[in-house]
């Protein structure tokens with residue numbers, strides 16, 4: 013039986029492991045936290061740091077193919093394994109480009125893909141005010157971003173992101189944020205899921221609406237951009253492309269070389285979930301159907317509202333709502349704004365799906 017090695021042990025690893033098991037594969041995870049979300053459902057967990065080259069090698073020793081659920085994994089160690097002929101997907105070269113957000117933006121621009129204007133921090137004035145200062149690596153869920161309103165605010169913004177290497181990006185006054193989750197095989201076959209709308213609160217994804225309520229012309233533009241992004245990078249797997257829509261202009265905000273929060277709805281809302289799709293892509297199976305399984309799907313994150321031991325309540329009640337599925341990630345500790353789970357509601361109309369998802373969200377505390 014083939015074994016998939018996953019570097020990182022959070023909820024993405026957990027949902028990848030579930031998909032791998034359904035396909036008859038074994039899963040080994042590497043994460044420092046004992047029995048975290050992925051560790052709880054894996055066949056085996058190596059307790060160790062996925063930034064540590066020795067640990068990455070230990071994971072490879074127990075796996076037939078390696079993947080990762082977090083960009084901060086040690087890309088150099090993965091690259092060394094790839095050079096030795098060990099299968100790692102998406103390729104560590106792709107990861108190395110994407111995990112440095114400035115390099116990622118340069119790469120996209122070089123490949124003719126529309127992005128918001130960006131530059132080195134010392135040239136930021138040329139972008140006009142406000143602009144967004146972003147940590148080049150390590151930022152997620154908006155951590156690592158700071159808006160600079162005027163010249164006097166720069167020092168504070170640098171402090172906010174921890175005085176790490178940064179770049180500057182023009183502030184986009186977007187009407188909507190869109191995302192496309194897509195997969196490619198090692199040989200370059202590409203399949204896209206429908207364009208979705210993502211709604212962020214405090215820079216953290218809150219709600220995902222599938223399909224996005226935009227004109228066909230806009231959806232086509234977003235799909236075209238996503239296709240170009242996937243065609244530019246090498247390696248197999250699922251990618252997520254986050255975009256800004258302003259008027260009828262669509263630009264790429266960020267690419268992730270992995271399964272993504274904007275694709276959680278696919279577990280119930282699409283014929284093939286993004287997690288299964290990733291496993292299929294990295295193990296050389298043909299890609300699955302990305303069509304929606306219902307006319308509408310709405311995903312709402314369950315974020316922690318306090319700090320302390322997690323105590324999920326209301327799941328049974330929420331599951332009584334037609335079309336609603338609750339996913340709890342098994343994190344022992346809840347923290348304000350921490351992603352603890354999510355809800356997906358599928359329905360015949362978006363209004364119904366939204367209503368059901370919101371009703372379920374109101375019932376659940378964690």
Ligand code: AMP
Nearest residue numbers: 128144153154181182183184212215266
């Ligand atoms: P990021 O982690 O860089 O994707 O940023 C998280 C969120 O911050 C995005 O989803 C947007 O809501 C907001 N954001 C990021 N970059 C910009 C930008 N250049 N202009 C306006 N808002 C932004």
